[in-house]
Amino acid sequence: MKNAYNLIRKIHLYTAFIIVSFIVMYFITGFMMKHGDWFPQSDAKVFSKKFDLHISKEMNEEEWSIYLQDKFDIHAQRKRSNKNNDGTISFKYSKPGEFSTVTLTADKSVATLRTQHFSAYGTFAGFHRLNGYGGGWLYDIYVFMLDLASIALLVFVVTGLYLWYKLIRKKTWGIIILSASIIYTLIIIALFMNG
Amino acid sequence: MQSKGDTVKWQKQITIPPYKNDDQFSNDIRDSLGLMGWTLPWEVKKDSASFQFAVSHAGKDYTVKIHNNENILDVYENRKGFWSVFNGLHPFGGDLPNTPGMINSWKYYQDFTVVVLLFSAISGIFIFLRRKSERKAGFIILFSCIGLSVLIMLSVWL
Numbered sequence: 001m002k003n004a005y006n007l008i009r010k011i012h013l014y015t016a017f018i019i020v021s022f023i024v025m026y027f028i029t030g031f032m033m034k035h036g037d038w039f040p041q042s043d044a045k046v047f048s049k050k051f052d053l054h055i056s057k058e059m060n061e062e063e064w065s066i067y068l069q070d071k072f073d074i075h076a077q078r079k080r081s082n083k084n085n086d087g088t089i090s091f092k093y094s095k096p097g098e099f100s101t102v103t104l105t106a107d108k109s110v111a112t113l114r115t116q117h118f119s120a121y122g123t124f125a126g127f128h129r130l131n132g133y134g135g136g137w138l139y140d141i142y143v144f145m146l147d148l149a150s151i152a153l154l155v156f157v158v159t160g161l162y163l164w165y166k167l168i169r170k171k172t173w174g175i176i177i178l179s180a181s182i183i184y185t186l187i188i189i190a191l192f193m194n195g
Numbered sequence: 196m197q198s199k200g201d202t203v204k205w206q207k208q209i210t211i212p213p214y215k216n217d218d219q220f221s222n223d224i225r226d227s228l229g230l231m232g233w234t235l236p237w238e239v240k241k242d243s244a245s246f247q248f249a250v251s252h253a254g255k256d257y258t259v260k261i262h263n264n265e266n267i268l269d270v271y272e273n274r275k276g277f278w279s280v281f282n283g284l285h286p287f288g289g290d291l292p293n294t295p296g297m298i299n300s301w302k303y304y305q306d307f308t309v310v311v312l313l314f315s316a317i318s319g320i321f322i323f324l325r326r327k328s329e330r331k332a333g334f335i336i337l338f339s340c341i342g343l344s345v346l347i348m349l350s351v352w353l
Contacts (some may be wrong), residue, residue: 006283011289013319013329013333014333014336016316016319016320017333017336017337017340018340019340020316020320020337020340020341021340021341021344021345021348023316024316025344025348027309027313029313030309031306031309034288034302040265065295075348075353077351082277082299095266095351095352096351096352097352115329123352127348127351127352130351131227134216138350138351139351141347142351143347144218145344145347173348176272183263184304185284186286187297188297188298188301189277189281191255191281191294191295191297191298192255192280192298193254193255193274193276193277193280194254194255195253195254195294195295195298
């Protein structure tokens with residue numbers, strides 16, 4: 001039994017160590033987003049530029065996205081492309097603090113790069129919102145760390161409950177607080193479902 | 196009982212408020228109907244004979260239709276289900292129109308949770324520091340993980 005306790009204690013401790021930075025990042029950026037009006041905000045600065053392309057090679061949209069990212073030296077996560085009604089295609093790239101769109105004409109001869117630079121607030125929000133695999137290896141690692149942080153938080157809660165159950169003799173207050181928070185959340189959900 | 200995805204139509208008679216603009220008109224009708232949620236400006240559809248708008252919150256979507264400025268309105272109510280509400284609690288920051296005060300108290304609970312979690316992280320590391328046996332290995336892992344995490348964040352940003 002003592003071995004099980006020590007194992008759970010170590011899982012709890014080292015899980016927290018591994019993900020503490022990402023969890024703190026989530027707390028800080030989430031708090032800033034929730035209280036956006038407490039922080040200075042300014043409009044994004046927009047830069048736009050046109051480029052002539054001379055490409056004879058046939059490429060699919062994914063290859064175009066990678067090609068344009070390399071050509072315009074965009075260090076950001078590749079997002080899904082959009083086909084517009086006028087035949088142009090928009091390729092999107094996002095990273096904290098920056099959002100770029102490259103619009104390619106229907107004949108694929110001209111590309112327009114439009115880059116938005118956000119304020120510090122927008123950058124923090126970008127860290128919080130970055131998601132989705134497949135936009136480049138660096139961003140895949142980041143998203144993996146976010147997934148790991150989410151799983152670790154669950155492990156952290158479960159192992160924490162186990163440690164509390166084993167360590168604390170008088171559990172009355174713990175049970176009251178735990179029950180109250182669960183009941184409160186369920187009431188909020190019920191109010192939303194029936195509101 | 197209405198289940199997830201089912202759309203229920205009901206009607207209600209109200210006094211139609213004066214029209215100033217789409218937002219004000221939609222909000223006034225929503226308030227007269229007592230619907231909880233935000234009106235969605237991009238969902239407004241109107242012509243000379245009718246006006247339609249949508250109201251939404253984490254648990255339900257409503258589409259409200261007004262025909263020829265008649266006092267009886269058609270309301271189409273769609274329930275989104277448990278998981279939609281569960282997901283919706285994450286970004287919900289309170290101040291939802293026409294809600295019971297308890298729902299808007301969620302924003303204070305969120306703030307409290309953030310403070311408690313930060314305190315847990317800091318106090319947990321403090322408690323760990325008091326044990327000499329694992330201090331060295333723990334410090335190596337802790338600072339390696341913090342260094343690696345910060346490096347990944349900087350690489351993504353720069």
